[in-house]
Amino acid sequence: xxxxxxxxxxxxxxxxxxxxxxxxxxxxxxxxxxxxxxxxxxxxxxxxxxxxxxxxxxxxxxxxxxxxxxxxxxxxxxxxxxxxxxxxxxxxxxxxxxxxxxxxxxxxxxxxxxxxxxxxxxxxxxxxxxxxxxxxxxxxxxxxxxxxxxxxxxxxxxxxxxxxxxxxxxxxxxxxxxxxxxxxxxxxxxxxxxxxxxxxxxxxxxxxxxxxxxxxxxxxxxxxxxxxxxxxxxxxxxxx
Amino acid sequence: xxxxxxxxxxxxxxxxxxxxxxxxxxxxxxxxxxxxxxxxxxxxxxxxxxxxxxxxxxxxxxxxxxxxxxxxxxxxxxxxxxxxxxxxxxxxxxxxxxxxxxxxxxxxxxxxxxxxxxxxxxxxxxxxxxxxxxxxxxxxxxxxxxxxxxxxxxxxxxxxxxxxxxxxxxxxxxxxxxxxxxxxxxxxxxxxxxxxxxxxxxxxxxxxxxxxxxxxxxxxxxxxxxxxxxxxxxxxxxxx
DNA sequence: ATTGTTATTTTGGTTAACCAATTCGGTTTC
DNA sequence: GAAACCGAATTGGTTAACCAAAATAACAAT
Numbered sequence: 001x002x003x004x005x006x007x008x009x010x011x012x013x014x015x016x017x018x019x020x021x022x023x024x025x026x027x028x029x030x031x032x033x034x035x036x037x038x039x040x041x042x043x044x045x046x047x048x049x050x051x052x053x054x055x056x057x058x059x060x061x062x063x064x065x066x067x068x069x070x071x072x073x074x075x076x077x078x079x080x081x082x083x084x085x086x087x088x089x090x091x092x093x094x095x096x097x098x099x100x101x102x103x104x105x106x107x108x109x110x111x112x113x114x115x116x117x118x119x120x121x122x123x124x125x126x127x128x129x130x131x132x133x134x135x136x137x138x139x140x141x142x143x144x145x146x147x148x149x150x151x152x153x154x155x156x157x158x159x160x161x162x163x164x165x166x167x168x169x170x171x172x173x174x175x176x177x178x179x180x181x182x183x184x185x186x187x188x189x190x191x192x193x194x195x196x197x198x199x200x201x202x203x204x205x206x207x208x209x210x211x212x213x214x215x216x217x218x219x220x221x222x223x224x225x226x227x228x229x230x231x232x233x234x235x236x237x238x239x240x
Numbered sequence: 241x242x243x244x245x246x247x248x249x250x251x252x253x254x255x256x257x258x259x260x261x262x263x264x265x266x267x268x269x270x271x272x273x274x275x276x277x278x279x280x281x282x283x284x285x286x287x288x289x290x291x292x293x294x295x296x297x298x299x300x301x302x303x304x305x306x307x308x309x310x311x312x313x314x315x316x317x318x319x320x321x322x323x324x325x326x327x328x329x330x331x332x333x334x335x336x337x338x339x340x341x342x343x344x345x346x347x348x349x350x351x352x353x354x355x356x357x358x359x360x361x362x363x364x365x366x367x368x369x370x371x372x373x374x375x376x377x378x379x380x381x382x383x384x385x386x387x388x389x390x391x392x393x394x395x396x397x398x399x400x401x402x403x404x405x406x407x408x409x410x411x412x413x414x415x416x417x418x419x420x421x422x423x424x425x426x427x428x429x430x431x432x433x434x435x436x437x438x439x440x441x442x443x444x445x446x447x448x449x450x451x452x453x454x455x456x457x458x459x460x461x462x463x464x465x466x467x468x469x470x471x472x473x474x475x476x477x478x479x480x
Numbered sequence: 481a482t483t484g485t486t487a488t489t490t491t492g493g494t495t496a497a498c499c500a501a502t503t504c505g506g507t508t509t510c
Numbered sequence: 511g512a513a514a515c516c517g518a519a520t521t522g523g524t525t526a527a528c529c530a531a532a533a534t535a536a537c538a539a540t
Binding site: 299316 | 523
């Protein structure tokens with residue numbers, strides 16, 4: 001797919017989305033100290049008027065801000081600055097919005113951190129049901145690999161099942177958040193192909209065995225080795 | 241604040257939010273295989289009609305689903321199932337929505353994972369600017385502590401600055417996501433008070449020194465020790 | 481002066497109508 | 511017969527008006 005190079009050239013035309021602009025404005029209000037935690041901020045109508053945009057856009061912006069825990073909006077009551085006395089956030093709020101187009105390195109690095117820990121916890125806390133679930137997932141992955149198919153989906157499912165077996169809801173949620181981005185990167189550079197899937201399958205089995213045997217550290221290390229393998233493989237195929 | 245006990249009793253009255261209901265419906269459509277990745281799903285109007293709700297609610301649901309990378313909606317074109325062939329997600333989609341009312345244990349556990357790694361990276365990659373920023377943050381924290389004030393905010397700011405110095409954008413973003421929940425838990429059980437803040441301040445200094453000296457492992461371990469201290473402290477004061 | 485009540489305003493939530501871009505079908509043209 | 515083309519219908523985005531709940535202010539009774 002030679003299209004990559006050409007597209008790279010135009011990559012910089014970032015359309016400053018209206019809602020992003022609003023978010024920045026609100027952030028400035030907070031960081032500049034004009035809005036302190038607990039304060040009720042102006043009504044949606046006022047904000048829309050001040051910013052010179054429609055209310056729905058203000059609405060979207062507030063929704064996003066609320067998701068990140070920055071704001072808390074109560075029906076028929078108002079929207080308040082909820083988070084930590086967010087002078088803390090300074091320039092950080094905008095950054096969190098860029099999560100979904102993060103650099104590949106950070107993404108993989110973070111994935112390794114989360115997954116190795118998840119594997120460890122999973123080994124310590126897995127139930128029999130977890131084992132069954134993991135084996136089932138691994139089986140359908142093996143099926144696809146034998147047929148020489150893509151199987152990115154089944155691959156990730158196995159990893160997510162491990163997160164589920166870790167019994168740590170936050171860990172699982174965070175993995176769910178970054179998973180789509182990982183998939184995106186993996187598909188853009190076609191990671192499948194030669195004998196690599198076979199190796200990956202074996203590594204999955206190894207990890208599962210350690211989890212079965214409740215060997216936390218070994219499972220964790222196996223996971224780390226596995227992910228590093230995958231990373232190097234994808235790196236090599238990136239230039240090609 | 242004795243209100244806690246009483247409120248616990250009524251905690252179960254979870255109002256099944258309309259948009260959550262819609263999200264479940266759409267999830268079922270996807271997981272049941274009626275909607276496959278790449279498929280365009282019905283227009284917002286059709287969906288609103290089928291579900292018997294307003295279009296705006298469908299809109300909110302789609303927006304959330306899109307944020308998680310499940311869907312991709314193109315202006316004037318339609319909304320398609322974008323993510324991984326999401327049979328993977330099965331029951332998981334709903335879980336990610338519960339991130340913000342996670343259990344305290346998972347939250348702290350995950351925080352330890354993220355922060356120890358962030359400290360390690362920070363020690364390896366910090367610039368002189370980072371050091372300045374960290375010292376400044378630590379200073380304002382020390383100021384508050386000396387005055388015997390709360391300083392939760394300044395505390396967290398120091399930690400976030402470490403995440404920033406780690407040069408890993410995803411790691412930073414994830415910490416920003418869970419930080420508000422941490423603060424919430426820390427404020428609900430008043431964590432401040434006696435000599436603990438003084439100890440915490442010393443530990444912060446220790447961590448900063450390791451980062452200055454580029455000692456990754458030591459910084460990481462100091463961070464872990466610090467967080468465990470904080471955890472145990474807050475646990476003890478929970479019952480009291 | 482304080483408290484309890486009521487009327488009004490303001491709030492976020494919801495709906496319905498409108499807009500511009502896109503898609504798709506049928507027609508024309510080569 | 512295939513491709514180019516035009517227009518009607520459909521798409522997501524946007525706006526404005528409306529709703530019930532909540533907050534607020536004014537007032538009355540104690």
